[in-house]
Amino acid sequence: MAKEKKVVRKKIKATGEMNRIMAEYFYELDNASKTGERKIAWCTSVGPAEILRSLGFLVHFPENHGAMLGATRMATDMIPEANALGYSPDICSYLTADVGAYVKGISPLTRAYKGIDGVPKPDVLVYNTNQCRDVQDWFAWYAKELNVPIMGVETHRGVGDVTGAHVESVASQMEALVPPLEEISGNTFDLEELKRVVALSKQCSDLWKQVLDTASNVPSPLTFYDGTIHMGPAVVLRGTQQAVDYYHLLLAEMNERIAQGEGAVEDESYRLYWEGMPIWGRLSAHSKLFSSLNTCVLASTYCNSWIFSAFDPDDPFRSMAKAYTELFIVRSDPAKERYVKTMLDFFKVDGVIYHDAKTCPNNSNCRYGMPQRIEEMTTLPFLTINGDLNDLRMISDEQTKTNIEAFVEQLEERKN
Amino acid sequence: MAKMDMDSVFVGVDVGASRTKVAVMTPERRLVGHSVEKSGTDFTATADRCLDTALRMAGAEATAITKAISTGYGRKNVSYANETRTEIGCHGKGCYFYFPFSTTIIDIGGQDNKIIKLGDDGRRISFKMNRKCAAGTGAFLEEMSPRLDIPLEEMDGLASRSTDMVKLGSFCTVFSATEVLENIRRGRKVEDIIKGLFFSVIQRVVEMDALSPKVVMTGGVVAHNPYLVKMAEEKIGRSILVPEHPQLTGAVGAALYGIGLATIE
Ligand code: SF4
Numbered sequence: 001m002a003k004e005k006k007v008v009r010k011k012i013k014a015t016g017e018m019n020r021i022m023a024e025y026f027y028e029l030d031n032a033s034k035t036g037e038r039k040i041a042w043c044t045s046v047g048p049a050e051i052l053r054s055l056g057f058l059v060h061f062p063e064n065h066g067a068m069l070g071a072t073r074m075a076t077d078m079i080p081e082a083n084a085l086g087y088s089p090d091i092c093s094y095l096t097a098d099v100g101a102y103v104k105g106i107s108p109l110t111r112a113y114k115g116i117d118g119v120p121k122p123d124v125l126v127y128n129t130n131q132c133r134d135v136q137d138w139f140a141w142y143a144k145e146l147n148v149p150i151m152g153v154e155t156h157r158g159v160g161d162v163t164g165a166h167v168e169s170v171a172s173q174m175e176a177l178v179p180p181l182e183e184i185s186g187n188t189f190d191l192e193e194l195k196r197v198v199a200l201s202k203q204c205s206d207l208w209k210q211v212l213d214t215a216s217n218v219p220s221p222l223t224f225y226d227g228t229i230h231m232g233p234a235v236v237l238r239g240t241q242q243a244v245d246y247y248h249l250l251l252a253e254m255n256e257r258i259a260q261g262e263g264a265v266e267d268e269s270y271r272l273y274w275e276g277m278p279i280w281g282r283l284s285a286h287s288k289l290f291s292s293l294n295t296c297v298l299a300s301t302y303c304n305s306w307i308f309s310a311f312d313p314d315d316p317f318r319s320m321a322k323a324y325t326e327l328f329i330v331r332s333d334p335a336k337e338r339y340v341k342t343m344l345d346f347f348k349v350d351g352v353i354y355h356d357a358k359t360c361p362n363n364s365n366c367r368y369g370m371p372q373r374i375e376e377m378t379t380l381p382f383l384t385i386n387g388d389l390n391d392l393r394m395i396s397d398e399q400t401k402t403n404i405e406a407f408v409e410q411l412e413e414r415k416n
Numbered sequence: 417m418a419k420m421d422m423d424s425v426f427v428g429v430d431v432g433a434s435r436t437k438v439a440v441m442t443p444e445r446r447l448v449g450h451s452v453e454k455s456g457t458d459f460t461a462t463a464d465r466c467l468d469t470a471l472r473m474a475g476a477e478a479t480a481i482t483k484a485i486s487t488g489y490g491r492k493n494v495s496y497a498n499e500t501r502t503e504i505g506c507h508g509k510g511c512y513f514y515f516p517f518s519t520t521i522i523d524i525g526g527q528d529n530k531i532i533k534l535g536d537d538g539r540r541i542s543f544k545m546n547r548k549c550a551a552g553t554g555a556f557l558e559e560m561s562p563r564l565d566i567p568l569e570e571m572d573g574l575a576s577r578s579t580d581m582v583k584l585g586s587f588c589t590v591f592s593a594t595e596v597l598e599n600i601r602r603g604r605k606v607e608d609i610i611k612g613l614f615f616s617v618i619q620r621v622v623e624m625d626a627l628s629p630k631v632v633m634t635g636g637v638v639a640h641n642p643y644l645v646k647m648a649e650e651k652i653g654r655s656i657l658v659p660e661h662p663q664l665t666g667a668v669g670a671a672l673y674g675i676g677l678a679t680i681e
Contacts, residue, residue: 406504
């Protein structure tokens with residue numbers, strides 16, 4: 001019988017430090033939730049976290065919790081609970097998994113961190129619809145359930161070039177959040193503090209970009225799968241010194257790998273770009289599968305989404321408005337295609353994988369002919385995988401495997 | 417086939433979700449033995465039995481096997497395979513062997529459909545497999561056969577006698593089944609319903625991708641339902657190429673991979 005190749009994946013040494021600061025973050029939130037010593041805000045993953053931090057809030061990100069439910073493969077059992085409440089299986093499975101878990105009184109935090117009973121209780125819910133409408137609906141459910149104030153920013157969608165008008169509109173909405181947030185936090189807004197937080201977020205973002213950019217090296221020192229794990233601090237701790245320190249450490253390790261010619265995947269033969277959401281419950285399986293095929297999925301739009309190059313501490317509101325509107329997910333297809341083309345060139349990839357995530361049209365960029373247009377532009381082949389970020393009922397493992405293996409065979413034929 | 421002394425043969429095994437196919441070829445790429453069986457629940461045993469039958473037909477001993485390549489859903493379960501390739505690769509290779517020019521291959525399998533595009537040099541340009549639903553696959557027809565109380569092998573003949581095809585609009589197997597029941601209730605003729613089922617299979621497949629000028633159809637459904645091919649030709653407005661053994665294309669492709677590997681070695 002043809003033997004399956006045994007795959008050894010290289011460990012990133014900095015992981016221990018990341019786990020430590022993430023644990024610290026969750027315990028701090030848990031403590032605040034139990035004691036009421038600090039106020040807690042829930043925020044969307046690309047929402048105005050800097051404003052919240054500058055006002056002294058600790059920030060919880062429900063999407064991060066949703067991803068944890070996915071990665072621990074708990075999500076699929078939670079989703080039906082939310083479905084029964086009227087939230088369709090076709091909508092965001094972060095939302096349905098998270099709400100379902102709340103209804104069941106279950107959280108992966110309890111398993112991972114001794115003493116934590118669940119998600120921290122919010123004092124306010126703050127969203128930005130730059131990514132999708134689902135976040136607003138999601139937070140609205142909690143606002144009613146927990147009787148907590150909800151507020152947010154309604155961003156334009158399908159934006160081509162980000163213009164002054166877009167920036168003004170979002171910046172003024174952000175400024176308008178300040179008075180009610182001051183009231184909830186009990187603190188007075190301090191512009192200098194916001195500048196300090198934005199400066200830290202900017203440093204975090206620049207370092208995270210440098211980490212991800214190391215993947216342009218051949219062989220790549222990191223994979224997309226490493227990225228999905230190590231982006232944790234960029235999502236939940238941006239605006240803090242811990243995140244900055246962490247990415248210094250990770251960057252040094254990646255540079256060390258490059259200096260030693262060490263690739264994340266043994267004998268890297270093919271380089272791929274991942275467009276779309278991760279399939280959280282299959283990270284390890286897919287990472288192993290690609291490694292066994294000497295293929296490195298090394299870059300993604302997804303991990304790049306926590307790069308906010310426009311942050312400028314001297315002009316915090318406008319620069320935040322620009323950074324949070326310039327994001328890929330907010331943009332029109334032509335703008336997205338220009339971006340992907342730049343990435344494909346920069347990372348020197350052999351092909352693209354699009355993940356058509358059943359419950360997230362916002363991150364499934366294969367539904368309006370984009371793969372075909374990019375293929376025409378670049379001549380790089382592509383593969384579309386049907387799946388989902390969290391709902392494992394939407395995945396056929398066997399078909400995914402065959403698709404991936406066949407795609408790598410195709411790359412092999414192209415090279416020979 | 418006359419008994420021959422074969423001192424070197426190449427074996428391709430395609431373990432599909434529904435049927436297992438084996439092809440035995442000479443180093444000169446002549447198909448000398450083949451067999452098809454229901455895959456059942458023990459893929460390894462079925463692949464063994466299929467091999468025995470195909471080798472007997474070829475007049476070859478197991479010791480003559482130079483290389484065996486397995487493909488298909490159960491490709492990892494074949495005890496005697498030296499290597500595995502995906503069914504996408506094997507179907508492409510098998511088809512190019514019969515039609516050595518640029519084509520779009522439509523393979524209608526028991527569990528899934530594939531659309532594979534090959535360039536003039538036989539290299540694959542792209543491929544697609546059907547999404548999760550069984551609509552458009554052999555499984556769809558298998559599911560409908562007991563509902564209509566019509567054996568699978570009688571479907572083709574009946575469909576060809578239809579004069580007033582029933583239109584089934586749904587994208588989904590379960591909804592289609594409801595539509596079928598609705599038509600039975602309304603007293604529509606069974607041949608008209610079956611033709612509607614065939615048309616729905618074709619529709620699900622051709623909407624998967626744009627087709628190149630030359631189209632090849634393969635797979636078990638094609639092998640057993642020539643009328644379905646005729647309907648597909650009408651639908652796309654041109655004739656469709658079908659290899660001599662449409663169900664064996666993947667197995668033939670696998671054997672050809674083996675021959676290629678042996679040449680490289
Ligand atoms: S972008 Fe997609 S995955 Fe993220 S919250 Fe919105 S719908 Fe859910």
